Amino acid sequence: MADIAVSVASEVAKCLVAPVGRHCGYVIFSDRRVCELNVEVKKLDDTKDEVQHSIDDAQNNMKPIKAKVETWVKEVETVATKARDVLDYDGRAQKTCFCGWLPNPKARYRLGNEASKMIKEIKDLIVQGKFERVYDEISPPGRVGGASDVNSSTGDGGNTMLKSQASTFQDVMKALYDEKHEVIGVYGPGGVGKTTLLEMVEEKLKKEKEEKLKKEGKLNKDKEGKLDKEGGPSVEEKLNKEGGPFNMIAKSKVSQTPDLTKIQFDIAYALGLTYLKNEPSEEGRRDLLLKRLQKDPSEKVLIILDDLWGELDLKAVGIPLGNESMKCKLLLASRDKRVLEQRMHADQTFHLKSLEEDEAFNLFEKIVGDQLRDNEELKVKAAQVVTKLAGLPLLINSVASTLKYSDVSTWEDMLIKIEDPNNERIVKWSYDHLESEEAKCLFLLCGLIGGTIEVELLLGLGMGLGLFGGFDNKMQSLRNRLNTMLNSLHSFCLLPDGGDGKENVTIHDLYSEVVVSNVFSDQNSLMIDNNYGSWPKEKLEKCWACLVNVGSNRLVELMPRQFTHVKILMLSEQYNMGDCSRMDFTYLRELRVLYLGSMHITSLPSSMEILGNLRSLSISCHVEDVANLGKLKGLQILSFVGSKIYKLPKELGKLTSLRSLNLSNCYSLKIIEPGALKGLINLEELHMKASFSQWRGEHELAELKSLTKLASLEISISDPKILLKDGDLPFEKLEKFWINVGDDEVREYEGLTTMKLNLKGCDGILSRECVKRNLQKTQCLYLSNLSEFKESPRELCTRGFREVKYLDIRDSPSIKYIANSSKGLPLKAFGKLESFFLENLINLEKICHGPIAPECFNKLKAVRVNHCNQLKYLWCLSNAQSLKQLEKIEVWNCDSMQSIVTHDAGVDIVYTNNRVELPKVRELVLCELPSMKSFCHTSIQKFFSYPCGKKEPVTTTSDSQDANSDSFFDQKVTFPNITRLVIDDLPCKELWNNQIPTDSFQKLKFLELKKCDNLQRIATSYMWKKLQRCLKELEVVSCRLIEIIYDGDGTDTESGELRRLVLSDLENLRCVWQSNNFPTIPFPNLRDVMAVRCHRLKMLFPTFTAKFLGQIEDLMVESCEDMEIIIGHEKWEEAIDTTITFSELVFLRLLKLPKFRGFLPEKYSLKFSCSDDFPSLRHLSIERCGAEPDQKLGDLDLTTQLMRMIVKSRVFLQYFIALVWLCITLNREISLY
Secondary structure (H helix, E strand, O other): OOHHHHHHHHHHHHHHHHHHHHHHHHHHHHHHHHHHHHHHHHHHHHHOOOOOOHHHHHHHHOOOOHHHHHHHHHHHHHHHHHHHHHHHHHHHHOEEOOOOOOOOOHHHHHHHHHHHHHHHHHHHHHHHHOOOOOOOOOOOOOOOOOOOOOHHHHOOOOOOHHHHHHHHHHHHHHHOOOOOOOEEEEEEEOOOOOOHHHHHHHHHHHHHHHHHHHHHHHHHHHOOOOOOOOOOHHHHHHHHOEEEOOOEEEHHHEEEEOOOOHHHHHHHHHHOOHHHHHHOOHHHHHHHHHHHHHOOOOOEEEEEEEEEEEOOOHHHHOOOOOOHHOOEEEEEEEEOOOHHHHOOOOEEEEOOOOHHHHHHHHHHHHHHHHHHOHHHHHHHHHHHHHHOOOHHHHHHHHHHHHOOOOOOOEEEEEEEHOOOOOOHHHHHHHHHHHOOOHHHHHHHHHHOOOOEEEEHHHHHHHHOOOOOOOOOOOOOHHHHHHHHHHHHHHHOOOOOOOOOOOEEEEEEEEHHHHHHHHOOOOOOOOOEEHHOOOOOHHHHHHHHHHEEEEOHHHHHHHOOOOOOOOOEEEEOOOOOOOOOOOOOOOOOOOOEEEEEEEEEEOOOHHHHHHOOOOOOOEEEEEEEHHHHHOOOOOEEEEEEOOOOOOEHHHHHHHHHOOOOEOOOOOOOOOOEEOOOOOOOOOOOOOOOOOOOOOOOHHHHHHHHHHOOOEEEEEEEOOOHHHHOOOOOOOOOOOOOOEEEOOOOOOOOOOOOEEEEEOOOOOOHHHHHHHHHHOOOOOEEEEOOOOOOOOOOHHOOOOOOOOOOOOOEEEEEOOOOEEEEOOOOOEOOOOOOOOEEEEEEOOOEEEEOOOOOOOOOOOOOEEEEEEOOOOOOOOOHHHHHHHOOOOOEEEEOOOOOOOOEEOOOOOOOOOOOOOOOEEOOEEEEEOOOOOOOOEHHHHHHEEEOOOOOEEEEEEEHHHHHOOOOOOEOOOEEEEEOOEEEEEEOOOOOOOOOOOOOOOOOOOOOEEEEEEOOOOOOOOHHHHHHHHOOOOEEEEEOOOOOOOEEEOOOOOOOOOOOOOOOOEEEEEOOEEEEEEEEOOOOOOOOOEEEEEEEOOOOEEEEEHHHHHHHHHOOEEEEEEEOOOOEEEEEOOOOOOOOOOEEEEOOOOOOEEEEEEOOOEEEOOOEEEEEEOOOOOOOOEEEEEEEEEOOOOOOOOHHHHHHHHHHHHHHHHHHHHHHHHHHHHHHHHHHHHHOO
């Protein structure tokens, strides 16, 4: 072997003259390299400071930090530490050899070599640190992989998959996995469950990818986006390249009249292509979408298109076809098989059949419930009803829901009405049983519009028709009436689930089709554009609601027709028609509701001025001039949501009857002319979220003073100083509001009254009466930059915060207390508070000052405290008893924090048997708290007797009283449901003692210990028995006193659940577990093991654990100076001949182990064949392991020999370089003479 190494080295020496010169340079120019390294380290520090500042700003604004940025910061810390180690080595490199005559060439070589490597790494990091933006936008909704909240039963046809349809579901899944199929179709009658099937396919794909990533150990390990130790891909890239068959899933509902713009927006939304909405032309959106779908050849995208009625021009949408499709697949659904096969050219289609009779009856019986249980007569009728429903789940749900609480006569009526069954008659029967005419009309409107419908649109339509009790009621009363009617439609299953329940509702396309069918001909007529041409004239004359997707000259043709009785007209542009200002409304004098969407309008036509009966107008278009709207005196609802409108003209101030004005998402709105708002004296709702915020002076904001009836307000005011220049605004009557002062970007809670006050030193705003009164109603309160306000935030609210649910206070040095009880009376505020976040309150001393009532904080679920350096504790012991709902506690960077719970000063109560019970806490994170030694610090009062018989109380702390005083957690606190615990940079000596309550920490799954320099052990043997049953992940980092991870007594033979073990920077770690002569295996389910910079660790596993090592999937050992062997003998073990096989290993990395001599001791063999014994091995890296390696790598002969030759050659080159350097030095010395 030595001959081979020498021969290889000689060949290298002959061929690599340049490398030899480079290696000589390491010796000769080592001093220059060190100086250059010093300079680069300083540059790296400066770059890191700049990036960290940007990170802090982003985190303050609740923006997620990019994974690659976090990785860069950690990499910088690692490289900077290594660089300083190299610089420290400079002193040792100055040592001489040859009795002091010459510098030590070996030391100089190492110094120059390491310095050169570090310089290159640092320069690369500096270049990488030029981030355009450190924070991440929200992940595209269509991203597949990562954490999923999908119910497992829906993904495989569990509770929601009907048995007779399960085979179709499985066939579709197989087809999606087949690379030969690009277009897959599902067909079946309306209401059979095609949409539901598509939803379950989507959920199944997401679930499968998540499970596969978890199985391979990528999802949990890389969830923070860390780079692989070998410079591999981040978690985002792994989610893209691995796992299931698709990386992205986009979906859209096409409908009978396809809206290409909507389809483009749906797909772009799923792909995260947010800027597509700024492209005005259909062709431009097509090109953007096409480029996005073809951007990455390796990205696999599934596009789901539901409810196809005919051919869809995929090219016009921007979906690539044929050879251009890259890895883009289509999953289509239609009622007509011919549409899929002949028009859309599907490679394979599947028929989703109706339910079998037995299954249909079981579904019907399940919905109707107890009424059928003991009633044989109804069972017979139920069987007859089910027979008429044609096995369609949609109709079964609707009819069963209607009959659920009905008497026998209703059942008989149903059988008579649908004696000749068809879908229209069945839907009509459910419709007839709605309780009110208003609910029936609302159902017809939903059927007319179809698909997913905004509730705000229904409100405008309903108000225009007077469905909600007239115009004299308040707007909020009308909204409540609308919600009641929608609930009625839901209860009859005429509005299936599918909307979000607050902002949108969804109606099935079968119902939309029925609404415009002949079965409703006796109702007030409805019309859709592609049907109206075939309707008789007398029916057209009676039409009162019309929805038209206009195209070409259709609009000009439509407007003059004889629709004199139309009350609702909804127009949207199907194709880009250019300017639509030529619309003519002359013949529509009875029009009460008008909706214009997706059009380009230079100026609204003058004929609109005659619409004196118009009550509701919604414009969602690119519109330039809307001044003539001021002549619509009867208008009560006006919406510009999403419109590209630049100016709000003063003429709108003439709309004195206007009750609701919605300007939300009008990003282009820059000017509000004087008088535009002042005249709106009856306005009840003004919504301007994500719209105009640059109020330039008090005269603009003063226009709001006339809005005395305002009850709902959404407004942003970027400059808080404006609020100081004028009197109170008329906000005292607000019932709903979203007020953002100072443009603070924080987490949103939809539907809750919200105040965001970034005051920037303008604390006087808080004394305004309108602000104080609204604070009493606020549910989400954000306060920041309070500099002069001396009282507690509770004092801002005259009656206490009775309604607040979410409290966020930041960057306010003046605050000392969050809650301050007055005159010694118990505080009664915060009874509904669910979370509070406190950050950078540098003078905060207490959360609560003074006594508090039992109801305070009794609904609190989440707490996060950061950089509050004067805060010593969060709660007193007596207050902590009310925290029964608390689920999450996070405390960061609080220098004075001594405990989370402390004793009540001056209270003469013995607390020895009084526990702090936190039954719902699932996550506890405590980081960088240098003064915290215990979670619960209590005071115990004892009585001491003196010789005279007198007893005097002496108060001692539990730390001086308890024999286990160094324990962070003890019997005083219980965590029965905690699953995640993070302890970072705390001075505690021990986490648990043996007095931990039996039910505490019994569900802990994740434990992270970091920079706990005083911590002497992870847990006692008593505590380890508890943790073995639940703990799945353990990370121990930079805990310098830890010598043993697991120290068991050998009596517990129960299998442990631990799957991931990370050990890093543990300078005194001697062994992973102490067996004490008992061959127990504490962690038989380990999958991932990582040991990095554990310098005293000589071996990783004892040989008696060999029987479970085959389960390990990822094994990494790096920079462990004393590591000699991976699997070694305990002193009491007897060496035996046996073979160990790693059959599940995926990643194996052994790096920088200078004393490493092999995997196994003698008499053990390791089966290490890549083809047979290592079927899953994907990555093998063994670098710089041992000066004279003698690794037993089994059958990997090529790798072993190559390693030996490389190491032998490296040793030879070092001596050769030293000789060259010596010759050069001697020549220099001779030349001096």
